[in-house]
Amino acid sequence: xxxxxxxxxxxxxxxxxxxxxxxxxxxxxxxxxxxxxxxxxxxxxxxxxxxxxxxxxxxxxxxxxxxxxxxxxxxxxxxxxxxxxxxxxxxxxxxxxxxxxxxxxxxxxxxxxxxxxxxxxxxxxxxxxxxxxxxxxxxxxxxxxxxxxxxxxxxxxxxxxxxxxxxxxxxx
Numbered sequence: 001x002x003x004x005x006x007x008x009x010x011x012x013x014x015x016x017x018x019x020x021x022x023x024x025x026x027x028x029x030x031x032x033x034x035x036x037x038x039x040x041x042x043x044x045x046x047x048x049x050x051x052x053x054x055x056x057x058x059x060x061x062x063x064x065x066x067x068x069x070x071x072x073x074x075x076x077x078x079x080x081x082x083x084x085x086x087x088x089x090x091x092x093x094x095x096x097x098x099x100x101x102x103x104x105x106x107x108x109x110x111x112x113x114x115x116x117x118x119x120x121x122x123x124x125x126x127x128x129x130x131x132x133x134x135x136x137x138x139x140x141x142x143x144x145x146x147x148x149x150x151x152x153x154x155x156x157x158x159x160x161x162x163x164x165x166x167x168x169x170x171x172x
Contacts, residue, residue: 013059024067038063113162125155
């Protein structure tokens with residue numbers, strides 16, 4: 001499809017795309033950004049668009065996928081921030097005590113629990129906690145992405161069981 005026709009064809013969907021983006025984001029500025037990102041991706045991948053395909057469906061798919069990718073990226077970032085805040089809270093609360101001995105015991109328990117994990121689960125979990133993405137860990141270990149996710153899930157479950165005394169704050 002030549003560029004001029006492509007531009008004309010997709011521009012007619014600007015308002016419907018904006019309406020859908022607004023339904024996703026509940027914010028006009030974010031919706032406008034989402035539509036702009038959608039058009040940018042449509043232009044970038046216009047050569048992959050198959051003549052005779054439904055342009056509207058293609059654009060709405062790009063919009064939805066762009067929103068979901070952004071949503072999950074933000075969600076994961078917020079989860080990482082929450083995990084760091086939780087860890088910081090565990091470290092700060094006992095530091096108010098005069099000897100700070102509780103912090104030492106908590107950190108020792110965490111280290112013992114990490115060391116008790118199976119080697120492969122511990123490696124994947126630590127890499128993930130350091131900020132590596134699943135696909136980066138999979139590439140480093142040359143294993144499937146699903147396997148990395150499973151190992152991290154198993155590690156979390158085991159750590160949760162081993163550190164259950166700290167769930168409601170500090171151990172008694």
